[in-house]
Amino acid sequence: MGDTGVRRVRSLVLGLSLVIAVFILSFYLSEKHGVVNAQTKDSCVTDKCHSKMGKDRFVHGPAAVGDCMACHTGDAVRHKESPARNKFAPIKDVGGLCYKCHDRVDAKKGVHKPVKEGQCTNCHDAHQSPYKYQLREDGQNLCFMCHDKKIASGKFVHGPVSVGGCSMCHNPHQTDFPKMLNASGNEVCFKCHTDKADAFKGKKFVHKPVGEKCVNCHSPHAGDYKFNFKADGSQELCFGCHKDKKEWIAKVKNKHGGLETDKKCLACHDPHVSDYVKQLVKKPVDTCNICHDRPLDTQDGKIVDMKTYLTKNKEYHGPIKQGDCSSCHNTHGSDNFRILRKYFPQVFYAPFDPKNYDLCFNCHEKTLVLDAKTTTLTGFRNGDQNLHFVHVNKAIKGRTCRACHDAHATNNPKHIRDAVPFGAWGLPVGFQKAANGGSCLPGCHQKFGYDRINSVRNR
Ligand code: HEC
Numbered sequence: 001m002g003d004t005g006v007r008r009v010r011s012l013v014l015g016l017s018l019v020i021a022v023f024i025l026s027f028y029l030s031e032k033h034g035v036v037n038a039q040t041k042d043s044c045v046t047d048k049c050h051s052k053m054g055k056d057r058f059v060h061g062p063a064a065v066g067d068c069m070a071c072h073t074g075d076a077v078r079h080k081e082s083p084a085r086n087k088f089a090p091i092k093d094v095g096g097l098c099y100k101c102h103d104r105v106d107a108k109k110g111v112h113k114p115v116k117e118g119q120c121t122n123c124h125d126a127h128q129s130p131y132k133y134q135l136r137e138d139g140q141n142l143c144f145m146c147h148d149k150k151i152a153s154g155k156f157v158h159g160p161v162s163v164g165g166c167s168m169c170h171n172p173h174q175t176d177f178p179k180m181l182n183a184s185g186n187e188v189c190f191k192c193h194t195d196k197a198d199a200f201k202g203k204k205f206v207h208k209p210v211g212e213k214c215v216n217c218h219s220p221h222a223g224d225y226k227f228n229f230k231a232d233g234s235q236e237l238c239f240g241c242h243k244d245k246k247e248w249i250a251k252v253k254n255k256h257g258g259l260e261t262d263k264k265c266l267a268c269h270d271p272h273v274s275d276y277v278k279q280l281v282k283k284p285v286d287t288c289n290i291c292h293d294r295p296l297d298t299q300d301g302k303i304v305d306m307k308t309y310l311t312k313n314k315e316y317h318g319p320i321k322q323g324d325c326s327s328c329h330n331t332h333g334s335d336n337f338r339i340l341r342k343y344f345p346q347v348f349y350a351p352f353d354p355k356n357y358d359l360c361f362n363c364h365e366k367t368l369v370l371d372a373k374t375t376t377l378t379g380f381r382n383g384d385q386n387l388h389f390v391h392v393n394k395a396i397k398g399r400t401c402r403a404c405h406d407a408h409a410t411n412n413p414k415h416i417r418d419a420v421p422f423g424a425w426g427l428p429v430g431f432q433k434a435a436n437g438g439s440c441l442p443g444c445h446q447k448f449g450y451d452r453i454n455s456v457r458n459r
Pocket residue numbers: 038044045050053060062063066067068069070071072091094097121126127
């Protein structure tokens with residue numbers, strides 16, 4: 001190693017120890033007992049003058065060492081002789097003064113207004129204070145010097161706010177995020193609610209407002225309802241955005257009991273995320289069966305335990321196979337019998353009107369019951385005689401679809417029922433399928449058969 005090299009190392013070591021020494025000194029002096037030094041005879045702090053200076057729990061470094069002149073400009077000697085006549089110059093650029101020794105705190109995209117204006121001493125006392133960082137107030141009271149207390153009041157106060165920790169989410173000086181927040185979007189919440197971050201990850205469906213921001217529903221500060229909501233979370237909160245649902249539910253004649261449990265909307269929907277369409281808590285059919293796993297009372301009489309019914313009847317109608325109850329029922333209520341989406345006669349007989357079967361003709365062809373003769377429209381024909389036409393298309397006593405079919409499932413082909421309610425009687429249908437047709441022995445007439453190729457002559 002050459003001479004210059006040695007010299008360089010030496011000066012480096014010297015420089016380093018100097019820095020360390022200054023650091024230790026300043027650390028030592030910034031402690032309260034540094035004030036002892038400030039009370040030497042040249043000091044500005046005497047029993048008579050500025051006697052309280054340095055007595056608080058937290059004293060600013062340069063004030064603690066009594067270096068008043070680090071910040072104040074004026075003639076200290078003449079000031080001591082005659083304070084009233086020899087005033088110190090007022091400090092105009094407070095921010096600039098602080099930045100002489102401190103790193104800038106206004107470099108990021110969002111700067112808190114008082115910081116931007118260099119009003120450091122609005123929050124920090126330049127000399128001392130009972131609070132850490134020489135703050136003028138403790139915890140949230142500091143913020144409430146300028147912000148309305150109301151922000152943190154409500155019947156329910158969010159955990160971190162109730163302990164006064166505004167700084168757990170906000171940076172008092174500067175930030176790269178909106179609203180002085182210390183993280184972006186929902187990350188603010190996930191920093192603490194890690195369980196939710198994990199639970200929400202990888203789900204197929206995210207309720208749109210949740211993806212946007214948690215504060216769409218939860219106040220980060222406080223609220224008058226559980227979970228810091230602005231309105232009751234099980235229904236009114238939802239209505240705030242889903243106004244159409246509020247109007248619909250109020251308007252429909254036939255209300256669904258499913259909406260009227262304590263959980264209201266949350267009986268079927270998850271407010272955050274879901275693996276099933278439409279934020280449902282389970283697969284659609286399983287969602288219905290949360291309640292329809294037992295017979296229930298309705299204004300139109302008792303209804304079956306649908307869960308058991310569907311395990312006992314194996315031939316499922318198309319939409320049931322697809323697990324889609326909502327193609328026929330409107331879970332949020334309807335003007336129709338059995339909260340059906342379209343009109344469907346509740347009765348065994350009805351004068352023919354294609355509108356009666358709107359529900360079925362949503363998916364099936366109307367022509368099924370319109371043409372008396374056909375060789376294509378339906379399998380329910382005797383030769384070319386359309387037996388759907390025969391039974392249904394009658395001016396007075398047309399049979400409704402429910403006279404023969406069950407909309408959900410049966411153990412017979414073509415969803416033909418075993419029996420149909422006829423007043424108080426379970427009228428049997430007595431259907432038997434054959435290769436090219438079938439036969440019935442219903443409670444309506446003697447056994448009749450039909451055959452699509454060689455028409456049967458029934459008496
Ligand atoms: C770190 C800079 C700094 C130091 C060191 C400092 N001051 Fe100050 N002082 C200020 C600022 C800034 C103000 C203006 C106060 C404001 O803007 O609220 C001030 C104001 C004052 C005032 C006016 C009344 C008041 O309290 O606001 C007095 C008196 C005062 N200082 C005395 C002292 C004395 C005595 C010392 C030394 C023990 C000292 N200061 C050290 C920055 C300092």
